[in-house]
Amino acid sequence: MNNFILSCPSPFRQQDKIQLAHGGGGLLMHQLLEKMILPSFSNPQLAKRHDGAILQFGNSRIAFTTDSYVVHPLFFPGGDIGSLAINGTVNDLAMCGAKPVALSVALILEEGLPLATLQRVVESMRQAANQAGVLLVTGDTKVVDKGKGDGLYINTAGIGEVNHSLHIEPESVRAGDAILLSGDIGRHGMAIMSAREGLSFESPIESDCAPLHEPILALLEEKIIIHCLRDLTRGGLATNLVEIAQGARMAIHFDETAIPVREDVRSACEILGFDPLYVANEGRFIVFLPAAQTDRALDLLRHFPVGAEACKIGEVRDHPAALVTMTTRYNSSLVIDMLSGEQLPRIC
């Protein structure tokens, strides 16, 4: 097999190693995907770089997605690795405009994990699955030696039913589209960081971890033409906007003052040196749609607790292609980049 390594042209040097930032959702992770994973597995589905793939079976279109969860610590204000593993995959299906139907659950347990911890996580998964209305239909359990894991890692893959004929993906974004944000940002990342750093506030910052399919299915039922959807996990709002601008080859413009950030989250960000635009969320999404549908869509979103503070944050323009700009609170204009390096390892 060694011949293969020698003969395969590689964009990486032999001495290159995986860094934490390769999992951070930012620039290094994109380079890894662009240079190694995507060229190897190239097919039209993967090339879309969406949260999930859409597959046709008979007269049905189904969405298919996967995520592993390695969050540290396992339990944090507002959630735990179990609820995160259910909601995260439910949300990836929702971002395809799919109704989540069935999930698989694969556990990688570290030798020595207390069974009481596992039971607490399993119960949390059960509750989250019930809340989201999905069935856990198949699973797997592996155990690794002590010191080769970190308590437990979870993978969930999900299947959803696509009952619309839209193409919800960056390529469908058009100049003139409005960009709506479902609520305040930065809570999940700051909940994790506060738990890790032992910061205490008057009331703890709770993760926004929640299932998001209901408001999205409501938009689709009301025949809102959705061009693109994205939940704002690793890399936060900023990185996800850059990904979509690049995928769409369009300019994205938004207003800093339009972005809701809670006061305690803003304080925690300032203390810890984070920019809320780059902090991960687990219950927030953006939707791109024709500007004329803005008011109706906002009305619909605000019917749901997870969309109560939905607002318009920006718009799509033709030029400059593939660039994201922000009007700051001081009325200056800033070019927004992807997260570079690692901001928050093991956030999900």
Add this chain to the structure above:
Amino acid sequence: MNNFILSCPSPFRQQDKIQLAHGGGGLLMHQLLEKMILPSFSNPQLAKRHDGAILQFGNSRIAFTTDSYVVHPLFFPGGDIGSLAINGTVNDLAMCGAKPVALSVALILEEGLPLATLQRVVESMRQAANQAGVLLVTGDTKVVDKGKGDGLYINTAGIGEVNHSLHIEPESVRAGDAILLSGDIGRHGMAIMSAREGLSFESPIESDCAPLHEPILALLEEKIIIHCLRDLTRGGLATNLVEIAQGARMAIHFDETAIPVREDVRSACEILGFDPLYVANEGRFIVFLPAAQTDRALDLLRHFPVGAEACKIGEVRDHPAALVTMTTRYNSSLVIDMLSGEQLPRIC
């Protein structure tokens, strides 16, 4: 959340911890599933305890399955974690009688993993997916801190198309059914163990890791009535027969002398103290079917390299229910149990 732990009746003691044997495919893993996982997630699909779930979408039936791969070492004679992660999930789909269509790939990378190692694994996955004719349509990459993983772990989930109307599951097994085995057993486990222990033979024992869907789809195309299928991974032939006997509430009887075991595998087993009946395979399966179809099925199986040595090993009887017995080479009769404790940790 602590209230939950206190208030939830648990079959486990607070001090109980995960052991390696909880992942070994044997008795402890079954207890964990029976007592914790299945009661929490109870639904008709999970209750079947099959390799995958069957879901109906419109006029289509699809199979859905998942497995994580934590094999150590990452590379072994006859395969590596990459080919294993593709073939293992392809085979779980095949065991539902499904045509494998699409796979997800989720990587958990340890900080410090050489990119050259990752590239070698990715290339192996690409080749295995091409060979099995499946597309890798969606994926995920996570990175954990150095010392919290072991190079890399892979999860694959798979979707397959079910084009038959059979119920391929233990409950469909009937008294009088013949049990066919697709070839010699014990190679994968002994390949891994020889690599770990640094044993050298004249020629190394190679894993039997291979995709198994083609012979099974051939049986289905020829209208062979398949009652049950099972690939002989963790726990080996013996544990899988016990699982099926218990699921079917039937007696299973087989002949030790009918089981092909290669001479080098038998020697390695003797040196290392293993019983080939309990050693994991990654390219072998058993099929339960009406005895009258035995000859036609064997003819069909033997057309494929992975089924070249297919043979009949036993039969199903009414009594004693849920028990597996073996006629030994010395013509005595033995009751066969599940693997108890851990024989080979991290075999897949």
